[in-house]
Structures are given as structure tokens and as C-alpha cells.
Amino acid sequence: MRVVVAGSSGLMGTSLVALLRGSGHEVLRLVRRRPAAPDERRWDPPAGRIEDGALDGVDAVVNLCGAGVGDKRWNEARKQVLRDSRTVPTEVLASAAAEHGVATLVNASAVGYYGDTGDRVTDETAGPGTGFLADLVREWELSTAPAEDGGVRVALLRTGLVLSPSGGLMGRLRPLFSMLLGGQLGNGRQYQPWISIDDAVAAIRFVLEHDEVAGPVNITGPGPVTNAEFTRALGRALGRPTPWVIPGFALRLVLGEFADEAVLVGQRAVPRVLERHGFTFAHSSLNAALNATLSR
Numbered sequence: 001m002r003v004v005v006a007g008s009s010g011l012m013g014t015s016l017v018a019l020l021r022g023s024g025h026e027v028l029r030l031v032r033r034r035p036a037a038p039d040e041r042r043w044d045p046p047a048g049r050i051e052d053g054a055l056d057g058v059d060a061v062v063n064l065c066g067a068g069v070g071d072k073r074w075n076e077a078r079k080q081v082l083r084d085s086r087t088v089p090t091e092v093l094a095s096a097a098a099e100h101g102v103a104t105l106v107n108a109s110a111v112g113y114y115g116d117t118g119d120r121v122t123d124e125t126a127g128p129g130t131g132f133l134a135d136l137v138r139e140w141e142l143s144t145a146p147a148e149d150g151g152v153r154v155a156l157l158r159t160g161l162v163l164s165p166s167g168g169l170m171g172r173l174r175p176l177f178s179m180l181l182g183g184q185l186g187n188g189r190q191y192q193p194w195i196s197i198d199d200a201v202a203a204i205r206f207v208l209e210h211d212e213v214a215g216p217v218n219i220t221g222p223g224p225v226t227n228a229e230f231t232r233a234l235g236r237a238l239g240r241p242t243p244w245v246i247p248g249f250a251l252r253l254v255l256g257e258f259a260d261e262a263v264l265v266g267q268r269a270v271p272r273v274l275e276r277h278g279f280t281f282a283h284s285s286l287n288a289a290l291n292a293t294l295s296r
């Protein structure tokens with residue numbers, strides 16, 4: 001399969017490109033700067049431009065673009081960046097995929113779609129939640145409409161918390177826990193739908209290779225746990241005690257709105273679509289995922 005990947009320099013993109021190439025697929029990467037390697041093609045999402053020929057003969061486009069949701073404190077300008085960095089590239093790629101007769105668009109999305117689910121088990125049939133993140137994800141998913149309208153198979157990767165040795169959530173938590181600063185966040189009852197990076201990118205390859213999979217796909221492990229359980233498991237895996245409880249007001253003070261949108265709430269999301277289509281997880285328990293992540 002000839003696959004074009006956008007957002008390929010990020011946490012998931014880097015692993016996905018390596019996995020796809022290792023599985024015999026041809027990968028071209030869209031870059032927002034001057035191309036510096038034979039597999040790179042230039043594009044400029046705000047200008048709606050993709051280098052001529054970049055989508056010729058392409059079977060699938062994978063779009064992993066998006067400015068980091070937790071990278072900076074939110075204000076109105078930052079919220080606009082979070083929206084634009086998702087909806088604009090998605091619209092450009094969805095339209096281009098339809099125009100060029102690309103069969104498949106696999107687009108990043110997030111479990112934030114569901115809002116705060118409390119302890120309700122949540123599969124892909126659940127409706128959207130409320131709040132800034134839920135609205136953002138809904139808008140992001142709707143930006144794939146030009147592809148769907150053009151007859152392209154569209155899969156929406158509603159991704160949970162990806163556990164990777166190269167950064168992301170673990171890049172932030174590992175040093176804190178190692179310095180004995182690990183602790184439960186708020187009441188600890190919010191669910192954390194974790195998935196190992198190996199399973200996350202294997203799931204994306206699975207979606208690419210299975211034409212019958214379309215629509216929302218939860219990219220989460222089979223056993224979401226509460227923050228209290230996650231905290232204890234990470235402490236155990238690192239051999240560190242986790243005696244602290246970081247109260248909600250302190251998180252709100254440090255993180256602002258992000259605390260109530262993403263840290264003190266969660267999704268008990270389950271990978272119903274992946275399981276129904278026969279995807280096998282390499283790391284189906286949190287302990288296995290943490291051990292695989294921390295041993296590298």
C-alpha cells in the first residue's frame with residue numbers, strides 16, 4: 001500500500017511510519033517545511049496547498065496533525081491554535097483525498113469527543129460530550145466530511161492516553177514519579193483510557209489494512225482504569241511510593257481550564273470496534289503496557 005502520512009514527526013507518526021515501512025508499505029510524509037529527504041512532500045495547510053503529484057497513486061492518507069492540547073496554558077488564542085491545527089489540515093486532506101480518488105482517510109481524533117463519561121463504559125456508539133475539548137473533537141471529526149461526501153472510506157481514531165517511552169504523558173509523569181512526586185489527581189475516580197504506543201500504531205495499521213472498518217474507532221486498550229489505579233500501577237512499575245493526593249484546586253491553579261477539561265475528568269472508553277474486527281492487543285493489561293514502556 002502507498003500511504004501518505006501528515007503529522008509524521010510526532011509521537012505517533014514516528015512510530016507509525018517505522019511500523020508501516022517494516023510491514024512492507026510505501027510511506028510518503030507531508031512536511032510543512034522545505035522537503036529534505038526523498039520521501040518528503042511539501043504542503044501548506046493554511047494555504048490549502050499540497051505539492052503536485054503528492055497524492056498520485058496513493059491508497060491511503062493518515063492525518064495525525066494537531067498542536068499539543070496540554071503543551072501550553074489555554075487562553076482564547078491558544079484554543080484557536082488547537083482548533084485550527086486540526087480542522088484546517090483535516091479539511092485540506094479530506095478534500096484532496098476525494099479529488100485524487102484516494103480510497104481511505106484515517107484521521108486522528110480523541111476520546112475527548114465523549115466529554116466526561118464518569119464510570120459509564122463508553123464505546124463508539126456513544127454521543128458527544130460537552131465542554132471545549134468535546135466541541136473541538138466534534139468539529140475536527142466533521143472536517144473529514146469532504147472525504148466522506150466524495151466516497152472515501154473515513155476512519156476516525158478516537159485515541160486515549162498513549163503510553164510511550166519517547167514522551168507524551170509518560171514523558172511528563174515518569175520524572176515526577178521517579179522524584180517521589182507521583183500522586184493521585186483529585187478524587188482519582190476519573191477514568192484513564194491508556195494504550196501502549198505499540199498497540200496504538202498497530203491498531204492504525206489494522207484500520208488501514210481492513211477496508212470494512214470505517215467511522216469512529218476507539219484507539220484505547222481493553223482495560224481502562226481510574227486515575228487512582230493508574231497512579232498505583234505506575235508507582236509499582238517504577239518501584240516508587242505514591243503517597244500524595246494532588247487536590248483539584250491546586251491542579252486548577254497550575255493548569256487552569258485544562259484541569260477540569262482533561263485531568264480531573266476522563267473517559268471509560270473501550271475498543272469495541274477493534275475487538276469486533278479481531279484486533280489483538282500486544283499489551284492488554286496496564287501492567288504489561290507500563291513494563292513495555294518503562295523497559296526501553
Ligand SMILES: NC(=O)c1ccc[n+]([C@@H]2O[C@H](COP(=O)([O-])OP(=O)(O)OC[C@H]3O[C@@H](n4cnc5c(N)ncnc54)[C@H](OP(=O)(O)O)[C@@H]3O)[C@@H](O)[C@H]2O)c1
Binds near residue numbers: 064068158
Ligand atoms: N498521543 C496521545 O496520547 C494522543 C491522544 C489523543 C489524541 N491524539 C491526537 O493524535 C494526533 C497525533 O498525536 P501525537 O501524540 O503524535 O501528537 P504530536 O507528537 O504532538 O504530533 C502532532 C504533529 O502534528 C503536527 N502539527 C503540530 N502543530 C501543528 C499545526 N499548528 N498545524 C499543523 N500540524 C501541526 C506536527 O507534525 P509535522 O511537523 O510533521 O507537520 C506534529 O508532529 C494528534 O492530533 C493528537 O491530538 C494523541
